[in-house]
Amino acid sequence: xxxxxxxxxxxxxxxxxxxxxxxxxxxxxxxxxxxxxxxxxxxxxxxxxxxxxxxxxxxxxxxxxxxxxxxxxxxxxxxxxxxxxxxxxxxxxxxxxxxxxxxxxxxxxxxxxxxxxxxxxxxxxxxxxxxxxxxxxxxxxxxxxxxxxxxxxxxxxxxxxxxxxxxxxxxxxxxxxxxxxxxxxxxxxxxxxxxxxxxxxxxxxxxxxxxxxxxxxxxxxxxxxxxxxxxxxxxxxxxxxxxxxxxxxxxxxxxxxxxxxxxxxxxxxxxxxxxxxxxxxxxxxxxxxxxxxxxxxxxxxxxxxxxxxxxxxxxxxxxxxxxxxxxxxxxxxxxxxxxx
Amino acid sequence: xxxxxxxxxxxxxxxxxxxxxxxxxxxxxxxxxxxxxxxxxxxxxxxxxxxxxxxxxxxxxxxxxxxxxxxxxxxxxxxxxxxxxxxxxxxxxxxxxxxxxxxxxxxxxxxxxxxxxxxxxxxxxxxxxxxxxxxxxxxxxxxxxxxxxxxxxxxxxxxxxxxxxxxxxxxxxxxxxxxxxxxxxxxxxxxxxxxxxxxxxxxxxxxxxxxxxxxxxxxxxxxxxxxxxxxxxxxxxxxxxxxxxxxxxxxxxxxxxxxxxxxxxxxxxxxxxxxxxxxxxxxxxxxxxxxxxxxxxxxxxxxxxxxxxxxxxxxxxxxxxxxxxxxxxxxxxxxxxxxxxxxxxxxxxxxxxxxxxxxxxxxxxxxxxxxxxxxxx
Amino acid sequence: xxxxxxxxxxxxxxxxxxxxxxxxxxxxxxxxxxxxxxxxxxxxxxxxxxxxxxxxxxxxxxxxxxxxxxxxxxxxxxxxxxxxxxxxxxxxx
Numbered sequence: 173x174x175x176x177x178x179x180x181x182x183x184x185x186x187x188x189x190x191x192x193x194x195x196x197x198x199x200x201x202x203x204x205x206x207x208x209x210x211x212x213x214x215x216x217x218x219x220x221x222x223x224x225x226x227x228x229x230x231x232x233x234x235x236x237x238x239x240x241x242x243x244x245x246x247x248x249x250x251x252x253x254x255x256x257x258x259x260x261x262x263x264x265x266x267x268x269x270x271x272x273x274x275x276x277x278x279x280x281x282x283x284x285x286x287x288x289x290x291x292x293x294x295x296x297x298x299x300x301x302x303x304x305x306x307x308x309x310x311x312x313x314x315x316x317x318x319x320x321x322x323x324x325x326x327x328x329x330x331x332x333x334x335x336x337x338x339x340x341x342x343x344x345x346x347x348x349x350x351x352x353x354x355x356x357x358x359x360x361x362x363x364x365x366x367x368x369x370x371x372x373x374x375x376x377x378x379x380x381x382x383x384x385x386x387x388x389x390x391x392x393x394x395x396x397x398x399x400x401x402x403x404x405x406x407x408x409x410x411x412x413x414x415x416x417x418x419x420x421x422x423x424x425x426x427x428x429x430x431x432x433x434x435x436x437x438x439x440x441x442x443x444x445x446x447x448x449x450x451x452x453x454x455x456x457x458x459x460x461x462x463x464x465x466x467x468x469x470x471x472x473x474x475x476x477x478x479x480x481x482x483x484x485x486x487x488x489x490x491x492x493x494x495x496x497x498x499x500x501x502x503x504x505x506x507x508x509x510x511x512x
Numbered sequence: 513x514x515x516x517x518x519x520x521x522x523x524x525x526x527x528x529x530x531x532x533x534x535x536x537x538x539x540x541x542x543x544x545x546x547x548x549x550x551x552x553x554x555x556x557x558x559x560x561x562x563x564x565x566x567x568x569x570x571x572x573x574x575x576x577x578x579x580x581x582x583x584x585x586x587x588x589x590x591x592x593x594x595x596x597x598x599x600x601x602x603x604x605x606x607x608x609x610x611x612x613x614x615x616x617x618x619x620x621x622x623x624x625x626x627x628x629x630x631x632x633x634x635x636x637x638x639x640x641x642x643x644x645x646x647x648x649x650x651x652x653x654x655x656x657x658x659x660x661x662x663x664x665x666x667x668x669x670x671x672x673x674x675x676x677x678x679x680x681x682x683x684x685x686x687x688x689x690x691x692x693x694x695x696x697x698x699x700x701x702x703x704x705x706x707x708x709x710x711x712x713x714x715x716x717x718x719x720x721x722x723x724x725x726x727x728x729x730x731x732x733x734x735x736x737x738x739x740x741x742x743x744x745x746x747x748x749x750x751x752x753x754x755x756x757x758x759x760x761x762x763x764x765x766x767x768x769x770x771x772x773x774x775x776x777x778x779x780x781x782x783x784x785x786x787x788x789x790x791x792x793x794x795x796x797x798x799x800x801x802x803x804x805x806x807x808x809x810x811x812x813x814x815x816x817x818x819x820x821x822x823x824x825x826x827x828x829x830x831x832x833x834x835x836x837x838x839x840x841x842x843x844x845x846x847x848x849x850x851x852x853x854x855x856x857x858x859x860x861x862x863x864x865x866x867x868x869x870x871x872x873x874x875x876x877x878x879x880x881x882x883x884x885x886x887x888x889x
Numbered sequence: 890x891x892x893x894x895x896x897x898x899x900x901x902x903x904x905x906x907x908x909x910x911x912x913x914x915x916x917x918x919x920x921x922x923x924x925x926x927x928x929x930x931x932x933x934x935x936x937x938x939x940x941x942x943x944x945x946x947x948x949x950x951x952x953x954x955x956x957x958x959x960x961x962x963x964x965x966x967x968x969x970x971x972x973x974x975x976x977x978x979x980x981x982x
Binding site for chain 2: 891892893894895897906913914918919921923924925926937939941942943944946947949950951953954956957958960961962964965967968971
């Protein structure tokens with residue numbers, strides 16, 4: 173073991189031996205990228221099928237705290253990009269991972285983050301094939317920032333997207349909403365709330381493949397990350413040029429998430445999720461889609477929450493428990509805790 | 513959730529809506545000749561829209577959204593003063609999240625934070641107190657904001673700081689009271705209100721009697737109400753029943769939380785720590801006599817106005833509010849939010865002109881968010 | 890300014906500072922119980938209080954809550970009777 177330091181110093185970003193040691197021991201020994209060039213050279217039979225399309229996406233990840241109940245920033249970075257590929261109908265295959273590390277970051281923490289990434293990639297059936305590290309002075313970053321990019325393959329004939337949503341399509345979510353957002357709020361500690369909540373962070377590649385196999389008519393799917401279910405539905409409704417109505421009584425919410433929201437005056441529809449997707453599918457295939465989703469752990473609590481219809485394009489409405497209705501709009505700025 | 517979900521029961525809500533409809537018909541209320549009921553508290557406004565009660569209720573009932581949103585009535589000059597304090601070196605400025613986006617003349621607290629001021633959102637003044645304990649070298653200022661519901665919490669925090677001998681904790685006091693602006697509204701010759709829904713959590717502290725003058729002197733009914741949908745509907749029914757029976761009384765729908773005489777510990781803490789200002793400015797409503805509180809001289813060490821030489825002088829009050837903003841007319845029930853010429857054009861949640869568009873409790877933001885109305889009517 | 894929610898006092902944490910742990914729907918937060926503290930702090934444990942900005946502002950009167958709910962139920966039943974009367978009147982007409 174050449175790496176003796178316990179914390180990252182500017183030397184680990186200097187291009188010399190220290191940097192080489194950090195990269196070798198902490199990153200490449202775990203990710204084992206193919207080859208030693210600065211680029212990954214990829215081959216796959218999936219690519220060669222006539223009509224297959226490449227899907228390519230990227231996302232950056234920042235979170236405080238870096239480790240939280242149910243995951244860490246590494247898990248977010250792998251699952252987030254896997255999910256961006258998956259909800260577009262692609263089978264996720266390869267990821268890149270770039271790290272911006274703050275001087276003083278604990279190397280043991282980096283090792284834990286990298287181990288989570290490797291484990292999640294393995295679970296999702298993707299390989300982390302290339303990467304990069306940079307070190308910045310203390311105060312110029314918050315521990316570590318990670319950017320991942322992902323490549324996947326969309327099989328021939330598959331074409332899902334919000335524009336394909338049709339009136340009458342049902343809206344399905346794959347589980348309880350808002351766990352991630354509420355768990356992070358509590359984990360930050362500055363609001364002094366304690367809960368047993370854990371982030372819902374999970375890779376949804378297999379789940380999406382299972383759903384598409386059982387219900388090929390699925391028209392569109394999105395992961396409900398920042399801005400929550402409300403933002404995902406608003407974007408989709410706008411692109412589809414349709415109205416969407418969801419039922420308050422059908423929304424799956426854990427009591428603790430409701431508790432956090434009641435205390436801080438937040439709306440769970442806008443809380444972030446990291447392992448939740450919303451999909452639209454023709455009613456005739458809803459039963460098959462639900463059965464397939466529920467057969468996997470990350471979709472066990474899948475349920476129908478609403479329906480698309482003709483009506484004002486882009487309008488998302490929540491039908492309340494006793495028949496009232498309210499508009500579920502896009503969020504303006506971030507959702508702040510309030511007391512009034 | 514116990515004591516909450518039972519009061520969201522759809523079956524009970526439907527029964528209440530039918531009973532309200534019968535009572536409204538009985539007193540001849542209609543879309544053209546509606547009964548005007550003001551829900552004073554912004555929390556009630558929020559519940560009305562959140563549960564869609566405005567659309568479910570009989571056509572003859574019109575809710576007028578009152579001035580009970582402390583963020584909405586906060587004068588711009590006070591926001592400017594917050595920013596001024598927050599930008600001083602060594603200060604940690606703490607605030608409830610509600611106040612972050614309220615525009616001042618120069619900037620909001622959110623903008624001041626991004627420009628480098630150390631501004632932190634807290635859930636409780638206790639959290640500000642804890643920050644002061646942990647940062648003895650910094651001055652921790654808490655933005656004391658709100659009606660009687662919130663006033664005791666800052667009073668108790670100041671008493672605690674005094675007991676601990678903390679020297680780096682102070683409160684920028686902007687606490688205001690509910691009965692005085694209601695009197696001002698009732699004195700307005702153009703007033704067309706038929707009854708009031710009273711803020712339940714204010715009465716949890718002050719009891720029901722501070723409102724006696726409303727029934728006694730002005731002949732209007734007021735029902736102190738809880739915040740769940742059936743609480744609100746039941747309170748509307750109680751107001752209508754009084755109107756139908758030709759009575760005007762102060763009634764308490766929220767007896768599970770509101771004691772007739774309020775909370776003695778909280779009232780004592782308020783009396784110990786605060787005294788009334790001769791008058792205080794309400795955004796959109798102007799100066800209202802005896803409607804604001806300031807920290808008593810014996811707690812001057814915890815008074816940010818004293819510590820930072822800010823004060824509350826009439827001379828600094830001459831900062832004009834934004835031209836064309838009709839928040840005052842909306843808050844007094846003379847105008848519905850979409851009737852304001854700025855609504856949706858000069859004023860939206862992205863670029864709020866008036867405070868009623870800033871706070872999610874504000875009537876304009878509620879119309880925007882929950883009713884989907886996007887432009888002036 | 891009125892966001893207040895019912896929570897149950899589950900433990901006294903710092904008797905000298907009148908602090909207790911309250912639980913709202915599985916979420917715990919330390920609150921100050923000064924407004925509701927009688928002579929016996931321990932007697933608060935198990936009681937429901939209205940929580941606002943980290944303070945237990947009022948104890949919830951379970952009897953009054955039950956009365957309000959009973960009134961709602963009575964109204965519901967009366968409503969049902971009215972509807973039955975209306976529908977039988979229609980049937981007879």
